[in-house]
Amino acid sequence: MSLAKVFLGSLARRRAATAFSFAAIVLGVSLGMAVQAVHEAALAEFGRGLRTMAGEADLQVVGGRVGFDESVYGLIAGQADVAAASPVIEFEARLAGRRETVQVVGADLFALARVTPALLPRPRAVDGKAPEPLAALADDAAFLGTAAQVALGVKPGEVLRVQAGVEVLPLRVLGDLPGMAENPRLVVMDIAAVQQRFERLGRLSRVDLRLREGVSPEAARSRLQALLPAGVLVEPPQAAENQAANLSRAYRVNLTLLAAMALVTGGFLVFSAQALSVVRRRTEFAFLRAIGLDRRRLFVWLLAEGALVGLAGGLVGAAAGYALASALLSVLGGDLGAGYFAGLTPQLHFQPEMTALYVALGVAAGVAGAWLPAREAATVSPARALKAGDEAALMQGRGHPLLGIVLLAASLAACAIPPFGELPLGGYLAVLLLLAGSILLLPLAAGALARHLPSGGAVPWRLALARLRAAPGHAVVAAAGVLTSVALAVAMAIMVTSFRDSVNEWLDHVLSADVYVRAGHQIGGAYLDEDLQQRILAQPGVAEVDFTRADSLRLQAGQVPVALIARPVIPDGRELALVGATQPGGGAEHLPDVWASEAVRDLYGWRTGQRVEVPLGGRRVAMHVAGIWRDYSRQTGTLMIDLTVYRQLTGDRLVNEAGIHLGPGGDAAAIVKTLLDSVPPGALEAALPGEIRAISLRIFDRTFAVTYLLEAVAVLIGLAGVAASFAALAAARRREFGMLRHLGLTRRQVGWMLAAEGALAAGVGVLGGLVAGGAIGLVLIEVVNRQSFHWSMDLHVPWGSLVVFAGGLVALAALAAVLAGRQAMRQEAVLAVREDW
């Protein structure tokens, strides 16, 4: 172990390079860790909530968003397999006059005890008066856990005002929920009260079932499923948890990808640092080999240097990741602001396995980065290296162009790998292969660049170019880090630009009306009843109104429900953001048309022209897929059908939203004012398309803000890599600089030479990064996003920004090289040369 001093001690001698490698690994590990920790915490909390809610249920009967007919309860509760059945109606309701929503659960308080005891309410004494018997059954009685009482600012005996339709419902808080004390937004009421007061008569969201002893859930599930109407499914309680995990997985996956890229960048920085350090320590290694250190131990110890940097980075990164995660949780919430886990307050828990995994990833990055330099060092012949002055021999080879090409070809093949459990693993593999292949081709590219650049001009430029031609190794080492970070940044930039432009175009399609009116949150219990619909239609200046009903359906057991949008659809669907050819008109059988979003096509295999069955109103309704459209707002799939058809099939006359088209002389502001004045404050919301667009894009930008930050950090690290490599070599080149000064070069000219070298090195990396990044961007758009979000988008390359970015980076790299070399330049040239005499 004393040998550790010989090797690991040397890390301390090259602090800058070690620090940059360390920082990059810290960044990668901490990001990955934070994303993972936040997500795990949110999922655990979400799952815990679901599990508590599901209580001792063996199975659950579930349907779409507006649930299913309550007769399902009677049907299921009477089955021999079922020991106890607990009917539940559940939805989000807005607090009157506030933006927050609460989760209202209407339950049969008698059935809870045997199935989901955690939901049981406990009446509390108010002003010393014992709770009234049976008061919990009253139609305005509500129970809130202590956390919810605190969060919503109500105590037993007080009134909570909740929006029901366009009306405000005062609920008396009668007590708490001992089993749900920590849930900050749960309101439990009697099921009958909820059905009546929130206009959900005849509907249920869920029936929790406890089976008789000895009945297997699998067997009971298939027996019960056979009894149920279309679109109502029997699922194990954990299904919802899995679906929640699926829902947010794609989002997590993209953030994790960024973290992985930072980690890979870290690996490359370790590589450049180690490669340079190996060059500088050639004679040292030769000496050690001469006095008896064998090849294998030299190799292992050099890997250990990388591993140590990786380990330190991994440990610090893990700690920083937890810190970051807790900051993110408190600032953005469990979904990092993306809205998947509204209202949860997840607790961060130390997870030893996950932490160990990320620390191990850090070590792996360090080891991987150190691998090639260590191998190179171990193969050098000690007899020759013992003679000093052989430092120029830095990665003299042409690289491994053939292997590079093979890897690039393999990345193409990897794109064709189908998603693995909705994870675009093939896409990631392709990204990794692309990066590795590009780096292997880097020496070739550097050589080509050197050959094609004009070799005339000023002396510093000629010297720099000559150096690139003769010893491209140094440039390649510096460029590898740049390539990685530039590729990452460029890929994300292309992806985000394409995405944003596509969303922008999509918004044009979606926001065709002049004014939008809706009741409360779309997720929630808010709707416009027929009376209000008539009033909207009767407003002067209103030419046409697109009423929209939002629901959700379960097309397949185990899958998240797909959204159902019912609104007036122009028969040829031209107002939708269509993808590919359409076949409107119901096909040969003249069935009702349904327009499926891309996610439905990917997840359920629906194709244009296909005959499909849609569970509507408890029946399987045969429909014709008229076309595929883009829906950027729901990644789990959306079906759109004409409102008239929907109403015929379901009898549901409510709508959630109205898109008002103005006629001649129509005044949007006046109409909005009249409508809003006719209902209690806060019951209706109105928005102009411009506002909705602005809000949508703002949300979009906020979601991706974190990626811009990551890109900036990655690029900085790449530049730091350039600086570190130049700093490292500058020390070794003091004699060279001294000699040049002796020959008559001014100090400024040496500076220019360094700048040119930095620019050339960075230029190679930037060019490679642009190409690799473009390819990776394509993979992100066509493979990763398609597979994880089921969203297609049109390719938009931000040429202008990329040119500015590339140019800026080259300039910065030149500056970094000069700054790094200044120390060597400042040395008295004469002294430096004399050292050799």
Next chain:
Amino acid sequence: MLEIEAISRQFNGRSVLREVSLRLQPGEYVAIVGESGVGKSTLLNLIAGLDRPDGGRLALDGVDYGSLNEDALTHLRRDKLGFVFQAFHILPHLNLRQNVALPLWLQGVEGVAAETPAQQLLDAVGLGERGDSWPRELSGGEMQRVAIARALVHRPRLVLADEPTGNLDPANGARVLALLGERIREAGAIGILVTHSLEAAATADRVLRLSAEGLVG
């Protein structure tokens, strides 16, 4: 006993060494001198096992180099050879005692077991008080004294010194050479001093001249 029997070495078809033979007994300390390019370094590399001859035989204490693979040669160097280089090769991030202990570390000897002999040898080269000093605080002569201590710390059978005074001024060089001879003799090892300086060579027990004809005593 070091046996060199008719070894030859060619580089790119050019013969550098031709049928050189030499036999040295323990306690013998010889100097090899010769013109530049005559193959002194090549010969030294062959003796050190850093290079292999195209013909002939090398053996140390009866162990034939030809029977050893790369790793075994490395271990031979580690266990039985000591080196003194012109460029010192003192590791800057180890203190003097650690630098001297390095060959023992390579043998897996750690802690006090390594530090005690290292300190003894530092004492022997007159740097006993400086064990905790860092290489950057040393003069060239002191560096080479540390190197001599390092070359002998693990009781090698054969000590190879390649131009040990090349980077030193004459006064310091003389002191170092005297010390080297003294330490080699004391250790009872075989010593080979390679140099182009006749003055330096004179400090050895006997001087051999390497030329195209071979080693001549």
Next chain:
Amino acid sequence: MNKRAFLLALAALPAWRALAAAPLGAARPVAPVTFAPVLPGRTLVFPRDHGAHPDFRTEWWYATGWLQLPDGSPVGFQTTFFRVRSGAGEGNPSSFAPRQLILAHAAIADPRLGRLRHDQRAARVLGGANAGSAGGAHYSSARTDVHLGDWSFRQEDDSGRRYRAEVSAESFSYALTLVAEAPPMLNGEGGFSRKAADPKHASYYYSRPQLKVSGTLGLDGRTLPVTGRAWLDHEWSSELLPEAAQGWDWIGINFDDGSALMAFRLRGREGQMPAAPGGVALAASQVSSGKKAKAGLAGGQAENSAEVSTAPQTGAQAHAEVHADTASQIQAETLWSAGTLRHADAAVEVLPPQAVAFTALRRWRSPRTGVDYPVEWQVRIGRRRLHLQPLIDDQELDSRRSTGALYWEGAVRVSEDGREIGRGYLEMTGYREKIKVG
């Protein structure tokens, strides 16, 4: 199941001890519920009055009796179905509207176990689309037919002579056929049974004594054929008990000679009533609930009033100073008593308050709750003195951790002049007090 949870459920809910009297008016000021009044002079009409009377606040069918196992050993059984009109959900078209609730208790008194096995259920009566569900609770207004899931008590013939009780609990099950050989025995004035000096505290009440029982009993995984004799009470009311009532003692005896006796008394306060421990909410859930609402409801309500207002010393307490023979025994004040005696020749004798007197002879203290129950009684009926001895002392039904009910409901032997002359059931509620520690 999570026991604590069930406690919460029932505490939150019917608190059925108090159903008989507590007004629900406070729940929602709109549309207060008007319960049908119990008025004297109404003639009970059968078989219609075998069915439920949903306009009234509370109603129960209460079957108790002795069963004989194949080896000749006796066990007691109890089946109770309550129907409660909650006052909530009256105008609600939801099929889950909680207008009518069904609560059920079942127990087996097993001498070999030395205590009761018991279980209980509660559910709302479903309407609308779910009205016919086998999984819900249901009652019939036309005939005796009440069920809650797979627990049921049903009239099997149109005339109302055969009943079927089916219960499947966690530790026992039974399916019994009960056959009446005589028409219903109307208690009080032709079925109008007063519970206090104020005639508004009354119920409609008839009994079916001397029911012949046959069927099966499932215990410890074995199903045994059983026979025996039982008693059925059917009673409904809207405002049963006076405020001062603290508890209830009731007996229903089948004499070996074919005659039968129903007798009850309402007790006022007994001794010093300590403040209920554990605060109001806890107390609300711990109140002993009576058997038939008679006792249960009475006890519940009385206790409730005692706990909610720990201070007030009602008039009842001032009089509750009737001491028994033994110094340790305290006899409570009797607020009201009554009885019905049917002779073997079917002639019915209605017993006025002064003709019925209960005197406690021996007390037994529950090791679980520390409550003292008078388990051995002398009951004076006119000039007759009946001696009541329990099948087992421990027939306490402690379901405070589940339904919140705590009462004693058990099989008793009846002797007169040292000779056993009949068997029946004794129910005592409202005895919870002075839980001694250490």
